[in-house]
Amino acid sequence: TEACLAEIEDAGALNAFVHMTPEIAIDQARAADARIAAGEAPAMCGMPLGIKDLFCTREVPSQAASHILNGFRPEYESTVTQKLWDAGAVMLGKLNMDEFAMGSSNESSVYGNAVNPWRRDDDDAPLTPGGSSGGSAAAVAADMCLAATGTDTGGSIRQPAAFTGIVGLKPTYGRCSRWGVVAFASSLDQAGPMTKTVRDAAIMLGAMAGHDPKDSTSADLVVPDFEAAITGDIRGKKIGIPREYRMDGMPAEIEKLWADGAAMLRDAGAEIVDISLPHTKYALPAYYVIAPAEASSNLARYDGVRYGHRAKLAQGDGIVQMYEKTRAEGFGPEVQRRVMIGTYVLSAGFYDAYYNRARKVRTLIKRDFETVFAEGIDAILTPATPSAAFGLGEMAEADPVQMYLNDVFTVTVNLAGLPGIAVPAGLDAKGLPLGLQLIGRPWEEGDLLNTAEVLE
Numbered sequence: 001t002e003a004c005l006a007e008i009e010d011a012g013a014l015n016a017f018v019h020m021t022p023e024i025a026i027d028q029a030r031a032a033d034a035r036i037a038a039g040e041a042p043a044m045c046g047m048p049l050g051i052k053d054l055f056c057t058r059e060v061p062s063q064a065a066s067h068i069l070n071g072f073r074p075e076y077e078s079t080v081t082q083k084l085w086d087a088g089a090v091m092l093g094k095l096n097m098d099e100f101a102m103g104s105s106n107e108s109s110v111y112g113n114a115v116n117p118w119r120r121d122d123d124d125a126p127l128t129p130g131g132s133s134g135g136s137a138a139a140v141a142a143d144m145c146l147a148a149t150g151t152d153t154g155g156s157i158r159q160p161a162a163f164t165g166i167v168g169l170k171p172t173y174g175r176c177s178r179w180g181v182v183a184f185a186s187s188l189d190q191a192g193p194m195t196k197t198v199r200d201a202a203i204m205l206g207a208m209a210g211h212d213p214k215d216s217t218s219a220d221l222v223v224p225d226f227e228a229a230i231t232g233d234i235r236g237k238k239i240g241i242p243r244e245y246r247m248d249g250m251p252a253e254i255e256k257l258w259a260d261g262a263a264m265l266r267d268a269g270a271e272i273v274d275i276s277l278p279h280t281k282y283a284l285p286a287y288y289v290i291a292p293a294e295a296s297s298n299l300a301r302y303d304g305v306r307y308g309h310r311a312k313l314a315q316g317d318g319i320v321q322m323y324e325k326t327r328a329e330g331f332g333p334e335v336q337r338r339v340m341i342g343t344y345v346l347s348a349g350f351y352d353a354y355y356n357r358a359r360k361v362r363t364l365i366k367r368d369f370e371t372v373f374a375e376g377i378d379a380i381l382t383p384a385t386p387s388a389a390f391g392l393g394e395m396a397e398a399d400p401v402q403m404y405l406n407d408v409f410t411v412t413v414n415l416a417g418l419p420g421i422a423v424p425a426g427l428d429a430k431g432l433p434l435g436l437q438l439i440g441r442p443w444e445e446g447d448l449l450n451t452a453e454v455l456e
């Protein structure tokens with residue numbers, strides 16, 4: 001814990017941690033020492049972690065990297081973080097992220113962007129760690145903590161993991177409780193581990209997962225021993241390669257990474273099968289209707305009354321002006337854009353044309369996966385991202401759609417509620433990490449982790 005706290009000080013320029021909790025960390029580390037001395041060592045005992053700012057942590061600033069939650073210190077602890085503390089983990093502090101987890105580069109944060117610890121071989125330009133869990137990814141990649149929590153609504157665990165050369169697991173929807181995690185799009189959001197190895201992800205998921213009566217969408221299932229599922233034996237497993245993920249203009253090095261990954265799994269005894277997921281091309285448009293729709297509804301609670309920031313009012317301003325000024329000052333441009341899109345697609349005249357249509361497309365995407373799983377496919381291999389980490393500022397704010405295209409390989413998993421994992425799989429021509437994604441059957445994270453470990 002002390003070594004991590006020192007490392008965080010040294011790596012301040014990466015802007016990964018936005019709030020430190022050294023007193024809590026030292027107390028928890030001492031308690032972990034005492035548990036170990038007493039012969040009791042739960043799974044995460046003494047493990048120093050960073051926590052994404054989206055998780056509510058008792059008495060500790062929890063702002064979702066937004067100005068509108070300025071000064072918010074929850075009176076309660078999220079179920080997932082409470083489970084980690086119960087399992088002996090240590091909280092070093094809160095991690096940077098895109099505002100309300102909306103973004104793919106960590107550039108929409110009120111704290112300014114986090115920076116990727118990696119650099120291209122041929123230039124020194126700072127790169128994005130990805131987003132929205134960019135601080136989590138940078139902190140794990142730069143050894144500021146042993147692991148971090150992330151959340152994934154459309155790729156926010158897997159894309160930053162791929163950009164920083166670490167492992168990121170988005171569990172099956174309902175595996176981890178969403179209680180106390182600031183809501184973005186409730187039917188898509190899932191918390192998960194961001195770690196250095198696949199085995200660490202298995203151990204940490206075991207501590208985070210489990211039924212929670214406070215989240216009606218959390219599944220009432222026994223949490224299996226994910227670590228025990230990692231046997232190294234994938235003989236006879238059927239791995240699908242979906243042809244619709246072979247995009248026009250896909251860089252040759254991504255193609256090669258994908259082929260090399262398939263070859264590794266084949267060499268380990270798996271069967272590689274060409275499959276079709278025909279509705280893939282509609283996933284991004286459906287996601288960018290459904291996610292903003294749910295966000296516009298979830299973010300209605302930030303009204304200047306209940307939490308955080310309230311605008312200064314002028315003489316004669318009423319409650320409507322208070323709402324308007326507070327939300328105009330409190331939300332950044334990307335969040336305002338999502339609220340506007342969401343409100344539009346839910347409005348009476350457009351509900352059927354956009355929101356209802358997107359929900360139907362979502363069902364078709366889910367069925368595509370059900371069909372291939374029913375045909376015996378155990379996991380699906382795809383690239384995690386269309387490219388390596390890009391330069392900060394490179395995807396101009398002026399063209400948000402460019403940024404949205406980054407999520408092309410990850411959003412299907414959230415729409416279908418499936419588990420997906422990003423595993424580091426090599427370096428591009430400029431020495432930057434690239435990741436592969438494995439998508440698994442619902443509730444079979446153990447199997448998914450076992451296959452992922454072969455790629456490691």
Ligand code: GLN
Nearest residue numbers: 101102103153154155156
């Ligand atoms: N990049 C996607 C978005 O901006 C995904 C975000 C996420 O998974 N939280 O919506």
